[in-house]
Amino acid sequence: MIVFVVLVSVLIVFFSIMVVSLKHPISSAVSLLIAFLLLAIFYLLYGAEFVAAVQVLIYAGGIMVLYLMGVMFTDSEWIKITRQTHLQAWLALFLVLVFFGYFGHKLYHSQYPAPAVKRTEISIAKKSETEKKLPYLQRETNPRSVSVALFKDYIYPFEIASVLLTVAVVGGVFLAKKEV
Amino acid sequence: MNSQILINYIAFPLIKIAILLAAVFTVVAYIVLVERRLLGFFQSRLGPNRVGPLGLIQPVADGLKLFLKEDLIPTNANPFIFKIAPIFSFFPPFVGFAVLTFALPLIMPSGKMHQFAVADVDLGILLILSLSSLGIFGIILAGWSSGSKYPLFGSLRSASQMLAYEIPLTLSVISVIMMAGSFRLSDIVTAQQTYKFYFIIPGIVAFFVYLISVVAETNRTPFDLPEGESEIIGFHTEYSGMRFAFFFMAEYANVVLICMLTPALFLGGYDIPFLNDLELYKTHPYLVNVLGFLSYAAKSTLFAYFYIWIRATFPRYRYDQLLKVGWSVLFPISLLNLFLVALIKLFLMK
Numbered sequence: 001m002i003v004f005v006v007l008v009s010v011l012i013v014f015f016s017i018m019v020v021s022l023k024h025p026i027s028s029a030v031s032l033l034i035a036f037l038l039l040a041i042f043y044l045l046y047g048a049e050f051v052a053a054v055q056v057l058i059y060a061g062g063i064m065v066l067y068l069m070g071v072m073f074t075d076s077e078w079i080k081i082t083r084q085t086h087l088q089a090w091l092a093l094f095l096v097l098v099f100f101g102y103f104g105h106k107l108y109h110s111q112y113p114a115p116a117v118k119r120t121e122i123s124i125a126k127k128s129e130t131e132k133k134l135p136y137l138q139r140e141t142n143p144r145s146v147s148v149a150l151f152k153d154y155i156y157p158f159e160i161a162s163v164l165l166t167v168a169v170v171g172g173v174f175l176a177k178k179e180v
Numbered sequence: 181m182n183s184q185i186l187i188n189y190i191a192f193p194l195i196k197i198a199i200l201l202a203a204v205f206t207v208v209a210y211i212v213l214v215e216r217r218l219l220g221f222f223q224s225r226l227g228p229n230r231v232g233p234l235g236l237i238q239p240v241a242d243g244l245k246l247f248l249k250e251d252l253i254p255t256n257a258n259p260f261i262f263k264i265a266p267i268f269s270f271f272p273p274f275v276g277f278a279v280l281t282f283a284l285p286l287i288m289p290s291g292k293m294h295q296f297a298v299a300d301v302d303l304g305i306l307l308i309l310s311l312s313s314l315g316i317f318g319i320i321l322a323g324w325s326s327g328s329k330y331p332l333f334g335s336l337r338s339a340s341q342m343l344a345y346e347i348p349l350t351l352s353v354i355s356v357i358m359m360a361g362s363f364r365l366s367d368i369v370t371a372q373q374t375y376k377f378y379f380i381i382p383g384i385v386a387f388f389v390y391l392i393s394v395v396a397e398t399n400r401t402p403f404d405l406p407e408g409e410s411e412i413i414g415f416h417t418e419y420s421g422m423r424f425a426f427f428f429m430a431e432y433a434n435v436v437l438i439c440m441l442t443p444a445l446f447l448g449g450y451d452i453p454f455l456n457d458l459e460l461y462k463t464h465p466y467l468v469n470v471l472g473f474l475s476y477a478a479k480s481t482l483f484a485y486f487y488i489w490i491r492a493t494f495p496r497y498r499y500d501q502l503l504k505v506g507w508s509v510l511f512p513i514s515l516l517n518l519f520l521v522a523l524i525k526l527f528l529m530k
Contacts, residue, residue, distance in 0.1 A: 026258070026261070026324065030261070030321075033317065049301070049302065049303055050303065050306075053303050053306045053307055053310045054306075054310075056310040056311070056313070056314065057306070057309060057310035057313055060310075060313070060314060061310060061313025061314055061316065061346075062313065062343075062346075064317070065313075065316055065317070065320065065339055065343060066343075068317075068320050068321075068324075068339075069320070069336060069339055069340075072320075072324055072332065072336065128529065128530040129530060130374055130375055130529070130530060131361070133374055134361070134367075134370065134371060134374055135370070136361075136362050136364065136367040136370065137361055137362075141302045141362075142302055142303075143302060143303070143306075143363055
């Protein structure tokens with residue numbers, strides 16, 4: 001399996017570089033799409049099927065469509081004469097190396113597998129009579145453990161994130177409106 | 181490698197896939213004929229009935245004609261993307277068939293259980309939804325890479341339509357998932373068998389939202405603006421021959437997929453009406469398998485007839501009306517319905 005993980009990781013990095021280095025915006029968008037799909041495969045390799053499906057549904061199927069639609073409205077003749085790099089590239093390279101070094105150092109010294117977090121046991125205490133008869137509710141599945149983690153163990157971060165997203169949506173509508 | 185593993189994990193699934201794909205391709209080819217004949221009857225004419233008895237060899241003739249046509253690529257087109265765009269449309273519906281379950285598990289004489297599905301995975305319906313969200317790329321890339329502005333407009337129209345209707349569709353499917361408590365399609369049917377009612381009863385609003393959204397998602401009348409066969413120019417105008425046939429088959433494969441998915445979600449799937457399947461299954465498993473499969477087939481066929489009936493009945497929406505229906509009618513209704521279904525699940529479904 002480690003062969004596949006390395007292969008997929010290398011491909012993700014390759015297509016991510018392609019996103020910023022290819023000249024034509026549609027080619028960049030297609031590279032980004034491929035990178036998203038490869039990321040879903042990466043999740044699948046680690047057994048996170050639910051996250052993989054959501055990755056395809058939201059990033060590949062939703063956000064990429066909006067990107068592509070935006071890109072289609074850009075003027076491709078103008079893009080051909082635009083330079084791809086500028087002076088900030090050196091600063092960016094420096095920062096990338098600093099962060100890469102820092103995270104590499106942290107990752108190298110981190111504990112693997114991560115120390116066990118106290119998790120809520122999956123048990124639906126208030127099951128109704130019919131629900132007790134359903135065999136599949138007794139089984140632990142990937143979506144069910146994700147939902148328990150989200151709605152029990154990490155409910156406060158989850159709710160705060162939802163408030164943040166609502167604020168972002170309201171802000172977006174406010175900015176897009178011509179008159180308030 | 182152990183020969184037992186080879187049989188169980190490679191040979192057996194491959195045989196299942198081959199059988200399923202053969203069946204699906206046949207059904208996809210013949211639903212086109214069925215639709216044309218039925219539309220003929222709805223409009224008091226005969227429809228195609230010349231090729232073979234009752235016109236039954238018509239799909240072969242159509243396929244042969246498309247296969248022999250020249251594959252043109254416009255000069256302005258981006259050849260690579262122009263060539264791969266049909267594939268993006270073509271593969272998602274066919275992969276979606278893999279997670280459908282057709283009957284209760286087959287009990288072998290050795291006591292092992294075999295699912296009537298290629299891959300009855302935990303993600304089930306979520307997999308179909310995420311794959312169908314990829315189908316939109318075929319349309320966008322096809323329209324853009326044709327190098328002509330009218331297909332581009334067609335693809336932009338279709339992309340915003342599919343985005344608008346994907347959200348109510350997903351929300352109405354979520355209400356079914358909530359009632360069943362699982363993404364897996366066989367679990368959803370088991371839940372309906374155990375509760376002894378079909379999810380169309382508590383989810384009647386969800387069913388109607390779902391119905392309207394799938395008609396829009398599969399680009400059919402009254403929402404067939406992406407193609408607009410008769411007057412507006414669609415995204416696949418520049419395509420010809422087999423590449424056009426890929427889009428055509430993808431559309432009908434989506435229709436067939438929807439016709440098989442809807443009974444599983446809302447109408448009990450392979451549950452036999454007016455019978456206690458799970459009790460009977462304990463004594464006569466094979467009988468329940470056969471009857472369940474037939475009942476599933478009957479429900480799907482009836483739904484397919486209904487689907488064609490919709491096409492024959494309604495005129496096309498104007499584009500702004502279509503987006504308005506999607507965003508400001510269906511979206512709020514499906515959100516409210518989600519809340520309602522949560523209440524039903526909490527207090528009524530004991």
